[in-house]
Amino acid sequence: MQLCDLTAVEIRDHIISKKASAVEVLKSCLQRIKQVDGRLGELESGPEAKEDTERVHAFITITEDTARAQAEAIDKMIAEGKDPGPLAGIPATIKDVFCVKGTPSTMGSRILANFNSPYTATPVARMQSAGAVVLGKVNMDEFTFGSSTESSAFQPSTRNPWDTNRVPGGSSGGSAASVSAGEAPVSLGTDTAGSTRQPAAFCGVVGVKPTYGRVSRYGLIAFGSSLDCPGPVARNAKDAALVLRTIAGSDSRDATGANLPVPDYLKLLENEIKGKRIGLSPDYFQITFPNPETGKYLQQLVPKEIRDAVMKAADIYRSLGAEIIEDVPMPNTCYGVPVYFVISRVEAASNLHRFDGVKYGHRTVSETGNLKTMYAKSRGEGFGLQPKLRILMGMYVSAAQYSEQYYKRALRVRTLIRKDFEQVFDRDGRYKLDALLTPTTPTTAFPMKAVYGDSVLMQYADQLTVPANHAGIPGISFPGGLDADGLPIGVQLLGPDFSEGVLLQLTHAYEQATLDTDWRKISPAVLREVKDG
Amino acid sequence: MAKSKQEISRETFDYLVELAALDLNKDEADYLLTELNNQISAIQELEAIDIDEDVPPAMHGVSYTPENSPPLRTDDWIECEDADAIIEQSPVMDDRYIIVPDIPHTTLE
Numbered sequence: 001m002q003l004c005d006l007t008a009v010e011i012r013d014h015i016i017s018k019k020a021s022a023v024e025v026l027k028s029c030l031q032r033i034k035q036v037d038g039r040l041g042e043l044e045s046g047p048e049a050k051e052d053t054e055r056v057h058a059f060i061t062i063t064e065d066t067a068r069a070q071a072e073a074i075d076k077m078i079a080e081g082k083d084p085g086p087l088a089g090i091p092a093t094i095k096d097v098f099c100v101k102g103t104p105s106t107m108g109s110r111i112l113a114n115f116n117s118p119y120t121a122t123p124v125a126r127m128q129s130a131g132a133v134v135l136g137k138v139n140m141d142e143f144t145f146g147s148s149t150e151s152s153a154f155q156p157s158t159r160n161p162w163d164t165n166r167v168p169g170g171s172s173g174g175s176a177a178s179v180s181a182g183e184a185p186v187s188l189g190t191d192t193a194g195s196t197r198q199p200a201a202f203c204g205v206v207g208v209k210p211t212y213g214r215v216s217r218y219g220l221i222a223f224g225s226s227l228d229c230p231g232p233v234a235r236n237a238k239d240a241a242l243v244l245r246t247i248a249g250s251d252s253r254d255a256t257g258a259n260l261p262v263p264d265y266l267k268l269l270e271n272e273i274k275g276k277r278i279g280l281s282p283d284y285f286q287i288t289f290p291n292p293e294t295g296k297y298l299q300q301l302v303p304k305e306i307r308d309a310v311m312k313a314a315d316i317y318r319s320l321g322a323e324i325i326e327d328v329p330m331p332n333t334c335y336g337v338p339v340y341f342v343i344s345r346v347e348a349a350s351n352l353h354r355f356d357g358v359k360y361g362h363r364t365v366s367e368t369g370n371l372k373t374m375y376a377k378s379r380g381e382g383f384g385l386q387p388k389l390r391i392l393m394g395m396y397v398s399a400a401q402y403s404e405q406y407y408k409r410a411l412r413v414r415t416l417i418r419k420d421f422e423q424v425f426d427r428d429g430r431y432k433l434d435a436l437l438t439p440t441t442p443t444t445a446f447p448m449k450a451v452y453g454d455s456v457l458m459q460y461a462d463q464l465t466v467p468a469n470h471a472g473i474p475g476i477s478f479p480g481g482l483d484a485d486g487l488p489i490g491v492q493l494l495g496p497d498f499s500e501g502v503l504l505q506l507t508h509a510y511e512q513a514t515l516d517t518d519w520r521k522i523s524p525a526v527l528r529e530v531k532d533g
Numbered sequence: 534m535a536k537s538k539q540e541i542s543r544e545t546f547d548y549l550v551e552l553a554a555l556d557l558n559k560d561e562a563d564y565l566l567t568e569l570n571n572q573i574s575a576i577q578e579l580e581a582i583d584i585d586e587d588v589p590p591a592m593h594g595v596s597y598t599p600e601n602s603p604p605l606r607t608d609d610w611i612e613c614e615d616a617d618a619i620i621e622q623s624p625v626m627d628d629r630y631i632i633v634p635d636i637p638h639t640t641l642e
Contacts, residue, residue, distance in 0.1 A: 118618035212595045226593050250603050258595075259603040290575060297578070338576045345572075349553070356554070358633055360622035370635045372554070380556030389565050391553050393572050396541065409579050411590030416582075418594050455568045456575050472594025497595050 003028035008090045008185040008239040015078065015089040022071035022078075022089030026133055029091045030064065033135070033183045036161070036526045041139045041154030043113055048156060054164050056526060057156045058178035060096050061104050062136040067091070070133045085131030087246055093178040093187040096137040097144060097171075098124050098230070099219040107221050108142040108152035108171075111355050111362045111382025121219020122254065123188055123230045123247040130246045135184055138174025143352070144190065144223045145386035147198055147461035149173025150452040153384050159448065160203060161524035162487055166445040169199030169461075175233045176203035180524050186243050187233040192224045193340055194440075194465025196231045197477035201440035201490020204479045204524065206240045206507065207233050209465075211498045212472035213258035215244075216251035224347040225256075227469045237478065237507035241265035244500060260498060268501040269508040274321030276434045276506065278493075279328035279424055280314060284438035288334045289460045302464075306439045309480035309489040314437055316513045317506070328424050328431055332416045336466040337459055339417065342397050342410035343470070349394025352387060355379065389455055418471040425473075425496040434502055439464055440477040440490030468494050476503045478510065482519045540573045541566065 003025045006014065014020040038055025039045075040062065077084040099105045099117035106112045120128070128134060139158045141151045148167035149158045158173040160166040161181040168177040172189030176199035179187050189196040191209035200207025208231040215230045222228060232243035248262045285307055288299050301307065314324050357363035357378030364377035383391075397406035424431040442463055451458050468475040473494055480491035491510075493503045514520060541549075546566045550557060557565065595601075613619070617629075625632040 114624075115622060118615060118622065212593065213601070252603070252606060255603060255606075256593075257603055258601045260601050335579065335582065338579050341572050341576045342579070357624060358631060361624075363624035368634050370637045371633050372637055373556075374634050375554040376551075376556040379554050383555070385561060385564060388553075388555055388557070388561070389568050389572075391555065392546075392549050392565060392569055395549055395553055396545075396569070396573075397576070405580065406576060408590055409582075409584070410576075411592065412584050412588045413579060413582055414591040414594070415588050416584070418591055453564075454571075456571045459575075470591075470594055 002032065002182070004032045004182045006185065007235055008087070008242055011090050011185060012088050015074065018078065022074040022133060023068065025089055026067055026071040026091060029135060029184055032181070032530070033059065033062065035530050036181050037183060039156065041152060041156065043110055043153055045155035052156045053159070055159065056161050056164070056177050056181045056183070057158050058093065058138045058174040058181065058183060060106060060108070060137050060139050060154045060174070063103055063134060067133050067135050070128070074131055074133070085129065086242065087127055088131035090132050090186060091135050091184045092127055092132045093135050093138045093175060093184045094124055095140050095172050095175050095187065095189045097140060097190050097221050098188060099221065100124050100134065100137065103137060105137070105221065106154065108140045108154055109382065109384065109387065110153045111379070113153070114362065115360050119219060122216035122251045124219065126247050127188065127243070138178050138187065140174055141171035141386070142384045143348070143387045144171035144192055144195055145348070145390055146170045147194070147458050148452055150448065151384060151386045160445045161526045162204060163445065163485070163525055166447055166487065167202065169202035169445065171195040172207070172233060173199050176200050176205055176207065179203070179205045179233050179235060181526055185235060186239055188243070188247070189231060189233050190220060191229045191231050191469065192227045192344065193469050194462040196233055197440050197465045197475055197490065197492060198461060200233055200477045201488065202445040204488030205233055205235055206237060206479070207231065207477045208240050208244060208500065209468060209475045210244065210248065210500055211258070211474045213256050214248050214474070214498065214500065216254040216257050218251055218253040222351040224344040225351065226347060227344060229469070236511055237504045238266065238269060240476070241269060241504045244504070258498070263501045265501050265504050268505050271505050272321070273317060273506065273509045276317070276322040276502070277325055277432055278314065278317050278322050278506070279325045279431060279433040279436045281328040281330040281333070281436060281438065283330040283333040284436070284464055287442040287460070287463055289442070289463070290456055302439050302442050305483045306444070306489050310437060310439050310491055313480055313491050313510055316510055317437070320509055320513065325431055325433065328433065328436065330420045330424070330436070332413065332420050333467050335413050336417060336470060337463050339410045339413045339470060340462070340466050341393070341459065342406050343414065345390050345394035346398040346407055347394070348390040349398070352391050355382065357382070386455070414470045417467050421471045421473055421494070421496070434495065434499070435506055436494045438492045438494065440492040441465070444483045444485070444487040444489060464492065473497055474500045474503055476507055478507045482522060486522070541569050
């Protein structure tokens with residue numbers, strides 16, 4: 001095992017006890033990146049070579065020099081006997097949705113390809129202050145609009161480390177793939193409809209969507225302002241707890257941030273499972289999706305392998321003393337995607353009007369007669385198809401004559417989705433759940449190019465994750481086995497507002513109970529090649 | 534998705550594109566119009582949901598209460614650490630002025 005394959009907690013312990021220096025850990029990560037990542041995502045990427053299809057391509061920007069300076073500073077602090085912070089020397093990748101001072105912050109888009117952020121996002125700044133070593137910025141769907149990372153303007157887009165012919169999920173595909181491939185033990189992603197949990201499920205890692213407001217959105221380039229949640233991606237619950245403890249908490253620069261104390265999530269991990277009430281809902285074991293040929297809506301059960309993985313997790317929790325409550329009704333789950341089609345598009349259209357080629361970002365170099373044509377040409381050249389589609393959809397459904405029919409109605413259905421959760425988590429209600437246990441995704445990782453372009457079908461990849469974003473509640477996805485193709489299966493836990501500690505605790509308990517299972521001994525395909533080679 | 538109700542006409546689409554300030558080529562426009570109508574079809578099921586009159590809209594999932602809301606900030610002036618780093622992001626500058634093409638003027642009747 002290389003240093004880069006250690007967990008974040010192990011890396012910190014190594015560095016504090018001087019078994020390894022922060023610089024040695026950094027070198028190990030850079031070596032792994034060299035072995036598996038291939039060329040960086042770029043705008044003018046040229047034709048795809050065969051080698052491109054065999055690499056991970058997590059990164060858009062690698063900040064090796066600043067990472068080395070950060071690692072050297074940690075080693076110096078340790079040599080001087082100073083406290084280097086709770087994330088001392090832990091390498092991290094950052095989704096390119098976050099502003100990091102002095103580095104390109106591209107949003108995976110041509111329109112921000114030349115944007116060098118003048119400031120750093122609060123969650124990133126908190127990680128850096130805690131001693132994390134930022135390796136660089138990782139790829140994502142353009143403006144986070146996708147579930148496969150394929151829509152990035154920076155190609156080659158990220159591939160799944162378990163099978164590079166498959167997508168890593170999205171939009172935090174670079175985050176999940178970089179952690180899965182051992183390029184970094186942790187990453188910072190964002191989740192608007194499932195964008196940390198879905199790629200985490202596809203890549204066999206842990207992804208956390210904190211409660212809305214738990215983590216500051218300052219410095220996060222906005223997409224859906226009522227839905228966006230920054231959250232950690234890690235290889236286990238303990239590392240996710242360590243990062244969440246660091247980034248969570250109120251921020252005077254985010255008026256939507258929750259003004260609540262941050263629990264010590266690491267300490268909560270060892271709490272007893274006995275007596276916890278965990279629900280299973282039939283509404284999370286079936287999927288509704290449009291038939292690509294006919295457009296007709298179909299309902300079917302999620303694949304048996306995925307159902308079995310969730311039921312196995314329920315058995316484990318039962319054996320640890322939890323009470324499993326079956327047949328929990330969540331009747332409005334199926335409206336999550338249609339509601340999202342409306343709310344997220346309205347918020348996206350509003351947020352994306354600021355990109356006009358005036359103050360920052362891409363401005364057309366072609367001849368423009370006046371300001372209006374400069375706007376249209378700059379935005380036409382700078383945005384890819386998915387942002388354009390979301391802007392147009394958002395403007396249509398919020399137009400005065402349609403707003404009652406679509407936008408206001410979607411906001412009221414959102415209330416119903418929230419009520420589903422409130423009823424089952426109510427301490428005085430019938431179910432009194434501590435958490436709901438569900439599949440994270442309706443499928444495992446799908447092949448590259450299989451869904452891309454069909455904006456409706458792609459959105460349905462988020463069907464089981466998006467209700468949590470509408471409701472604002474926290475969720476976590478953790479690995480629950482492999483399917484017949486050797487692809488990771490994600491298991492999801494959803495809990496009441498600000499119950500991240502319980503979700504992390506339950507995830508940790510599952511990990512401890514399955515430490516010796518055979519599937520945990522299998523590595524992602526790109527790592528097997530590294531080790532074999 | 535192959536089949537969908539064509540709710541948005543080409544004329545409405547062109548109007549939306551103009552409002553959105555997006556210069557599109559024909560292939561882009563064709564794709565976007567098709568996908569837009571597919572998405573509109575996907576949200577039609579919202580109309581069929583039986584919602585009680587008293588169900589309010591939810592702008593956020595998590596409620597803001599006095600217990601979890603941040604206090605209002607005091608109205609203080611905070612110096613920008615590096616204003617030039619922000620201004621210099623502008624693609625076309627002249628002596629700290631941001632330059633744009635002619636601004637069209639319309640005389641209101």
